[in-house]
Amino acid sequence: xxxxxxxxxxxxxxxxxxxxxxxxxxxxxxxxxxxxxxxxxxxxxxxxxxxxxxxxxxxxxxxxxxxxxxxxxxxxxxxxxxxxxxxxxxxxxxxxxxxxxxxxxxxxxxxxxxxxxxxxxxxxxxxxxxxxxxxxxxxxxxxxxxxxxxxxxxxxxxxxxxxxxxxxxxxxxxxxxxxxxxxxxxxxxxxxxxxxxxxxxxxxxxxxxxxxxxxxxxxxxxxx
Amino acid sequence: xxxxxxxxxxxxxxxxxxxxxxxxxxxxxxxxxxxxxxxxxxxxxxxxxxxxxxxxxxxxxxxxxxxxxxxxxxxxxxxxxxxxxxxxxxxxxxxxxxxxxxxxxxxxxxxxxxxxxxxxxxxxxxxxxxxxxxxxxxxxxxxxxxxxxxxxxxxxxxxxxxxxxxxxxxxxxxxxxxxxxxxxxxxxxxxxxxxxxxxxxxxxxxxxxxxxxxxxxxxxxxxx
DNA sequence: ATAGGATTAGAACCATGGTTCAAAGTTTGA
DNA sequence: TCAAACTTTGAACCATGGTTCTAATCCTAT
Numbered sequence: 364x365x366x367x368x369x370x371x372x373x374x375x376x377x378x379x380x381x382x383x384x385x386x387x388x389x390x391x392x393x394x395x396x397x398x399x400x401x402x403x404x405x406x407x408x409x410x411x412x413x414x415x416x417x418x419x420x421x422x423x424x425x426x427x428x429x430x431x432x433x434x435x436x437x438x439x440x441x442x443x444x445x446x447x448x449x450x451x452x453x454x455x456x457x458x459x460x461x462x463x464x465x466x467x468x469x470x471x472x473x474x475x476x477x478x479x480x481x482x483x484x485x486x487x488x489x490x491x492x493x494x495x496x497x498x499x500x501x502x503x504x505x506x507x508x509x510x511x512x513x514x515x516x517x518x519x520x521x522x523x524x525x526x527x528x529x530x531x532x533x534x535x536x537x538x539x540x541x542x543x544x545x546x547x548x549x550x551x552x553x554x555x556x557x558x559x560x561x562x563x564x565x566x567x568x569x570x571x572x573x574x575x576x577x578x579x580x581x582x583x584x585x586x587x
Numbered sequence: 588x589x590x591x592x593x594x595x596x597x598x599x600x601x602x603x604x605x606x607x608x609x610x611x612x613x614x615x616x617x618x619x620x621x622x623x624x625x626x627x628x629x630x631x632x633x634x635x636x637x638x639x640x641x642x643x644x645x646x647x648x649x650x651x652x653x654x655x656x657x658x659x660x661x662x663x664x665x666x667x668x669x670x671x672x673x674x675x676x677x678x679x680x681x682x683x684x685x686x687x688x689x690x691x692x693x694x695x696x697x698x699x700x701x702x703x704x705x706x707x708x709x710x711x712x713x714x715x716x717x718x719x720x721x722x723x724x725x726x727x728x729x730x731x732x733x734x735x736x737x738x739x740x741x742x743x744x745x746x747x748x749x750x751x752x753x754x755x756x757x758x759x760x761x762x763x764x765x766x767x768x769x770x771x772x773x774x775x776x777x778x779x780x781x782x783x784x785x786x787x788x789x790x791x792x793x794x795x796x797x798x799x800x801x802x803x804x805x806x807x808x809x810x811x
Numbered sequence: 812a813t814a815g816g817a818t819t820a821g822a823a824c825c826a827t828g829g830t831t832c833a834a835a836g837t838t839t840g841a
Numbered sequence: 842t843c844a845a846a847c848t849t850t851g852a853a854c855c856a857t858g859g860t861t862c863t864a865a866t867c868c869t870a871t
Binding site: 603647 | 828829831838839840
Binding site for chain 4: 377380409420421429430
């Protein structure tokens with residue numbers, strides 16, 4: 364799933380050099396992610412990224428094919444981690460509400476804290492068709508995982524009946540939107556924001572009764 | 588609040604011409620908004636906008652100072668309408684939950700349906716400093732209005748205690764994110780989406796008990 | 812120490828796309 | 842009908858920014 368970072372046609376000689384090269388690629392990737400987050404993907408220039416990574420603009424192209432690839436790897440890594448987190452939550456034995464909380468926590472962590480992240484769902488438009496397709500595919504898979512989590516909660520009676528697809532999108536929207544207003548120097552920590560959002564977002568699907576298995580009667584949902 | 592559409596130094600002669608000119612400006616604005624939504628603000632080119640508005644690229648600049656102004660007017664109009672809707676809701680006498688629902692409905696309407704809208708909160712980055720400042724100011728005002736609505740609901744006991752600021756941001760995030768996935772040709776109508784989202788988003792703050800004035804005991808909020 | 816590959820720098824290239832311009836066409840008011 | 846003002850055009854301008862190129866420098870292995 365996580366393909367080798369080496370993309371080009373480098374015919375590497377020794378193992379030692381390969382290692383060093385790969386490490387450098389990671390450094391650059393992190394620098395790029397930092398710039399992407401700071402300036403926004405569109406505004407981030409290759410020269411700016413190069414400076415952040417402490418190398419010349421031209422040298423960037425020795426390690427990466429272009430801005431596309433840089434952005435792609437950032438997004439790809441992030442989505443992969445979110446997928447892992449969703450799968451881990453799904454496989455756990457805690458109440459679905461807590462599984463959902465775990466996903467929310469991870470999502471915000473990878474969106475706001477991890478150096479690689481923050482641009483996972485943003486600005487996919489600028490990618491070449493094939494790269495974009497890959498990201499969209501994984502992104503959809505992730506969305507489906509969240510949706511499935513909600514549906515499971517409903518089926519178990521832990522959640523109130525609802526349109527799982529729509530609710531999943533609402534949750535992800537609330538989470539993704541944080542990158543628009545979150546500022547590291549702000550008062551609230553990411554962890555605090557995560558708990559606050561989890562409280563609100565999960566409460567929105569929680570069954571009215573404190574039931575654990577009770578097949579609650581259908582409410583809301585069908586107002587026209 | 589809604590400043591005259593005439594911005595330039597046009598010394599208009601007759602009233603008749605002024606009217607016609609202003610109407611033309613509106614047509615162009617609508618065309619621009621359509622392109623902004625279809626292609627995204629960044630990808631939307633002046634040539635594309637010109638074609639959509641049925642005039643030459645150069646002619647665009649006779650009516651508008653540039654892409655900035657075009658985008659600004661689109662956003663400004665949309666935010667103004669949302670502000671109006673929020674104020675109307677606030678002034679009404681219905682339960683706060685319904686006031687909130689009204690705001691949600693209006694927000695989605697102006698974001699997804701009105702030709703002028705859809706880019707209200709998006710891509711503010713590309714605006715010149717002074718223009719951006721104006722939009723941000725209004726956007727903040729709007730966010731505060733939503734926040735106030737939530738706080739009012741809590742004070743009245745209609746809503747459960749919560750971090751109003753955070754919840755407001757979550758709601759707005761969920762709403763704004765719709766522009767990322769909504770497709771006019773999709774199965775759900777905007778109205779249906781609005782009701783579904785309102786159900787979920789309002790339920791998240793609704794007081795546990797069906798109370799109307801009951802000072803519910805503080806729940807959630809402080810998990811650390 | 813030295814050849815050869817790996818790495819680097821920085822200027823130059825070039826496509827994109829916002830914008831300007833000068834000239835021509837159209838409408839209006841007298 | 843005529844002149845002035847308004848409108849329109851399409852080519853050209855130009856800044857931005859991703860990318861390429863070439864020559865120099867650094868490392869590693871022998």
